[in-house]
Amino acid sequence: MRAVKILERVLVTIPIVLGVAILVFLFIRLTPGDPVDIMMGQGGAVSEGEMEQLRKEFHLDEPLPVQLWLFLKDAVRGDLGYSYVLKRPVTQLISERLPATIELALGSLVISLLIAFPIGIISAVRQNSAVDRLSMAGAFLGISMPSFWLGIILILLFSVQLKWLPVQGRIGFDAQLQNITGYFVLDSLLSGNRIAFWSSLRHLILPSLTLGAPVAAVVARVLRSSMLETLRSDYVTLARSKGASEWIVVLKHALRNALIPTVTVVGLQVGILLGGNMIVEEVFGWPGLGRMVVSAIFDRDFPLIQGTVMIYAFTFVMANLIVDVMYTYLNPKIEL
Amino acid sequence: MHNGNLLEIRNLTTIFPGRRGDVRAVDSLDLNMRAGEILGIVGESGCGKSTVLLSILRLIRHPGYISDGEIRFRGVDLRQLNSSAMRQVRGKEISMIFQDPQTTLNPAFLVGEQIREALRLHHIIPGRKMPWPFDAALRRHEKQRVLEVMREVGIPSPIDRYVAYPHQFSGGMQQRALIAAALVCGPTLLLADEPTTALDVTIQAQIVELMLRINKERGTAIILVTHDLGLAAEFCQRIAVMYAGRIVEQGNVEQVVMHPRHPYTQGLLNCRPRISMRELRVQPIRGNVPDLAELPFGCAFAPRCEHVQDVCRIGPVPMVTEPDGHINRCLVHTGFQRQENWQWSDRVERTV
Ligand SMILES: Nc1ncnc2c1ncn2[C@@H]1O[C@H](COP(=O)(O)OP(=O)(O)OP(=O)(O)O)[C@@H](O)[C@H]1O
Ligand SMILES: [Mg+2]
Numbered sequence: 001m002r003a004v005k006i007l008e009r010v011l012v013t014i015p016i017v018l019g020v021a022i023l024v025f026l027f028i029r030l031t032p033g034d035p036v037d038i039m040m041g042q043g044g045a046v047s048e049g050e051m052e053q054l055r056k057e058f059h060l061d062e063p064l065p066v067q068l069w070l071f072l073k074d075a076v077r078g079d080l081g082y083s084y085v086l087k088r089p090v091t092q093l094i095s096e097r098l099p100a101t102i103e104l105a106l107g108s109l110v111i112s113l114l115i116a117f118p119i120g121i122i123s124a125v126r127q128n129s130a131v132d133r134l135s136m137a138g139a140f141l142g143i144s145m146p147s148f149w150l151g152i153i154l155i156l157l158f159s160v161q162l163k164w165l166p167v168q169g170r171i172g173f174d175a176q177l178q179n180i181t182g183y184f185v186l187d188s189l190l191s192g193n194r195i196a197f198w199s200s201l202r203h204l205i206l207p208s209l210t211l212g213a214p215v216a217a218v219v220a221r222v223l224r225s226s227m228l229e230t231l232r233s234d235y236v237t238l239a240r241s242k243g244a245s246e247w248i249v250v251l252k253h254a255l256r257n258a259l260i261p262t263v264t265v266v267g268l269q270v271g272i273l274l275g276g277n278m279i280v281e282e283v284f285g286w287p288g289l290g291r292m293v294v295s296a297i298f299d300r301d302f303p304l305i306q307g308t309v310m311i312y313a314f315t316f317v318m319a320n321l322i323v324d325v326m327y328t329y330l331n332p333k334i335e336l
Numbered sequence: 337m338h339n340g341n342l343l344e345i346r347n348l349t350t351i352f353p354g355r356r357g358d359v360r361a362v363d364s365l366d367l368n369m370r371a372g373e374i375l376g377i378v379g380e381s382g383c384g385k386s387t388v389l390l391s392i393l394r395l396i397r398h399p400g401y402i403s404d405g406e407i408r409f410r411g412v413d414l415r416q417l418n419s420s421a422m423r424q425v426r427g428k429e430i431s432m433i434f435q436d437p438q439t440t441l442n443p444a445f446l447v448g449e450q451i452r453e454a455l456r457l458h459h460i461i462p463g464r465k466m467p468w469p470f471d472a473a474l475r476r477h478e479k480q481r482v483l484e485v486m487r488e489v490g491i492p493s494p495i496d497r498y499v500a501y502p503h504q505f506s507g508g509m510q511q512r513a514l515i516a517a518a519l520v521c522g523p524t525l526l527l528a529d530e531p532t533t534a535l536d537v538t539i540q541a542q543i544v545e546l547m548l549r550i551n552k553e554r555g556t557a558i559i560l561v562t563h564d565l566g567l568a569a570e571f572c573q574r575i576a577v578m579y580a581g582r583i584v585e586q587g588n589v590e591q592v593v594m595h596p597r598h599p600y601t602q603g604l605l606n607c608r609p610r611i612s613m614r615e616l617r618v619q620p621i622r623g624n625v626p627d628l629a630e631l632p633f634g635c636a637f638a639p640r641c642e643h644v645q646d647v648c649r650i651g652p653v654p655m656v657t658e659p660d661g662h663i664n665r666c667l668v669h670t671g672f673q674r675q676e677n678w679q680w681s682d683r684v685e686r687t688v
């Protein structure tokens with residue numbers, strides 16, 4: 001039953017993603033800037049004829065509805081077209097870059113949860129203590145600090161001053177990692193390459209921290225306030241009256257119920273992990289989707305922009321689906 | 337056991353600090369209880385009934401605290417126990433059932449598992465303790481015991497109900513499940529905090545019947561907290577009437593219901609609808625429930641009392657014990673005379 005419902009929800013994502021694709025398709029064509037102009041502007045002396053030739057090749061001379069039709073016809077078959085600038089299939093470009101972005105997003109998710117959970121729980125249990133006030137001040141900072149600034153500060157401190165962690169990239173040059181899945185941490189485990197494993201982990205830390213800081217801050221605050229509520233509830237008193245220790249009361253009875261609102265917020269934050277990574281990837285020279293889509297936007301590389309945004313939309317919808325499924329496990333009153 | 341009493345409370349005072357000053361939710365409370373007895377605590381909303389029960393289990397939540405007194409359970413002062421020894425008492429020796437079953441069961445866990453939790457916490461079923469998930473055998477034995485208790489408290493088809501969530505239970509069933517959770521370790525004292533207030537009238541009777549049966553069959557002593565003097569009169573052997581954090585009258589049912597000494601008790605009796613009489617005559621006690629942060633210096637009931645005289649307001653009123661053990665805290669029965677031998681120092685309330 002549950003499996004059927006999950007499948008249903010997965011199928012529903014297809015029209016959502018296509019809808020997003022159509023919107024993006026229209027928006028990038030309605031904003032000023034002509035891809036051929038930009039390409040040729042860099043090339044120097046180009047004849048009018050050659051430009052016409054290119055426009056024809058990209059179907060940019062057709063009316064908008066025809067262009068849209070051509071795009072959708074290919075897209076539903078999984079063909080997202082050719083990048084104007086890089087002259088390679090968009091699907092190929094995306095699949096090369098996607099693992100880096102997902103690795104970074106997962107890294108930040110893990111780091112932010114590792115930070116947020118202890119802080120959220122301790123702040124709630126010791127409400128108004130020094131720990132609580134300090135953490136909440138820190139959380140406020142975490143939310144309000146721009147990520148490029150935090151990234152640079154972290155690089156200056158940990159890479160330049162202390163020389164603990166690398167500045168740029170995903171892995172050291174000496175690691176000699178053989179590419180299997182594109183996820184470097186996973187690949188080094190699969191190939192048993194210890195040097196590559198530590199190197200890729202070390203490269204992951206600072207960008208993950210930068211990207212995860214605002215997420216950690218938001219999650220810590222939500223967790224704290226929902227823990228404050230569940231710690232006051234009658235069922236916590238019941239657990240105490242049964243003779244449960246403070247550990248069991250807090251980590252089992254109170255936390256379990258506080259997770260319900262927290263999971264929703266974590267799901268929403270996945271969007272930030274995806275969207276925020278353009279800046280972080282730029283700061284840390286991380287070869288992911290974010291950097292690629294930024295340069296694609298500057299180049300007016302329509303197929304590449306469309307393809308990447310569709311992937312973003314898909315990931316976002318999927319993250320929400322995962323949250324909804326987890327929600328039904330956490331809250332027995334809700335069905336999918 | 338300590339001179340035959342299961343529970344002896346002396347001078348218990350529980351304070352909630354507040355913006356407008358401390359609230360003495362329980363003030364210099366004395367209470368004795370024998371094993372196997374049913375004691376009723378009766379009073380209006382906000383008079384400190386729940387606070388008494390929570391104080392016994394030392395579950396008063398910060399910033400509230402027990403400021404004074406002794407709580408002797410089987411001769412041992414619970415206030416002197418360290419927190420791990422206190423946890424041994426909770427749920428195993430003394431357990432509690434609550435006013436609102438709907439919010440008291442944890443919505444995220446199976447009902448059966450919540451009943452089993454106390455068994456597991458107190459290692460009631462002998463067996464090797466192994467880390468999850470290798471504890472299957474012990475788990476099965478414990479589940480067996482839980483099913484027995486569920487049957488005992490009248491939960492139909494306990495095997496199915498074990499794996500249900502609280503929201504799938506009706507209010508009455510939830511309260512039965514909570515009673516099962518309270519009984520599963522075989523406590524000697526059960527604290528029942530208005531166990532029927534949130535339930536339908538028909539269900540109320542069933543739950544009270546159930547508690548009576550438990551008292552008979554298991555010999556479990558019960559403190560039944562209620563705002564319904566009639567209910568207490570029906571089911572308890574002794575009754576303590578509370579007003580504004582203090583006991584104002586205490587005695588056996590006969591004494592309290594037939595010969596109420598305190599005007600407040602008389603008021604409670606009058607405001608109970610008597611169906612047997614042709615017309616329903618309800619006489620509410622005039623005035624409002626007192627504000628515990630701003631109690632008068634003298635008798636707390638004085639502002640609402642019909643018999644009040646000046647002498648009631650000039651100072652605190654001590655307890656008077658009549659020869660038959662009937663206790664009250666009212667000057668009417670001393671002819672409004674303040675007596676020489678009253679000890680103003682100990683028992684007697686705050687000084688200016
Ligand atoms: N957590 C708390 N914080 C502050 N004050 C409290 C708290 N709990 C109780 N009090 C105070 O103690 C007084 C007694 O409360 P208590 O809950 O014991 O009353 P009760 O007799 O059980 O009432 P009810 O019939 O409504 O359950 C209340 O008037 C309230 O002002
Ligand atoms: Mg109460």
